[in-house]
Amino acid sequence: MSEQQAVIVSEALKLxxxxxxxxxxxxxxxxxxxxxxxxxxxxxxxxxxxxxKEFQLYGExxxxxxxxxxxxxxxxxxxxxxxxxKLSCDVYRERYYIALDAFNKAKNLFEDHRPFYHxxxxxxxxxxxHQCRGHIRSVGEMLExxxxxxxxxxxxxxxxxxxxxxxxxxxxxxxxxxxxxQKAEIVE
Numbered sequence: 001m002s003e004q005q006a007v008i009v010s011e012a013l014k015l016x017x018x019x020x021x022x023x024x025x026x027x028x029x030x031x032x033x034x035x036x037x038x039x040x041x042x043x044x045x046x047x048x049x050x051x052x053k054e055f056q057l058y059g060e061x062x063x064x065x066x067x068x069x070x071x072x073x074x075x076x077x078x079x080x081x082x083x084x085x086k087l088s089c090d091v092y093r094e095r096y097y098i099a100l101d102a103f104n105k106a107k108n109l110f111e112d113h114r115p116f117y118h119x120x121x122x123x124x125x126x127x128x129x130h131q132c133r134g135h136i137r138s139v140g141e142m143l144e145x146x147x148x149x150x151x152x153x154x155x156x157x158x159x160x161x162x163x164x165x166x167x168x169x170x171x172x173x174x175x176x177x178x179x180x181x182q183k184a185e186i187v188e
Contacts, residue, residue: 057113058121058174064106065125065170069163071099072132074139075148075156089143096139103132120173128166135159 074095107129114122135155142152 054116055178057116058178060109061106061113061117061121061125062174064102064109065128065167067102068106068129068132069167071095071102072135072163073156073160074099074136075152089146092139093143096136096143099136100140103129103136107133118173118177121170121177124166124169124173128163128170131159131162
């Protein structure tokens, strides 16, 4: 029997002897209330290591997704950044490899740590990466075939609208999650 259990039994016996059954009932109710408070308190407790790790992972994911946002739309309809001295196919090929690299880094980071992200972050990130993968794949196929078509430009324009919205949604969810973690009691 543990020391705490021995104290409880001792107190219960004292109450039975001095206060009768009513005192014992009061002790039991008090013990049950303390146990319930302890249980509820644990739900609002986050270990410092867990908080730091989750915060770190969100920071890494955020950086990778911002890089995807900057590079994924390879073939915009109006391209102000097209150098005059290079062929457009060469420019798109360079952009394709940059976007592919950024996408793969973000995808690998996400997949490697997916169990540690909040479900809402995972859902939006998975959808965003799926859409970017489709566009990057289409550009790769276009570069292989040499056929530049309007469908790809329309796809790029759609992605140009979708990516920032998805990034904004991920930001809101991450901020909400960090806010919840900060409200919880952080323990060592």
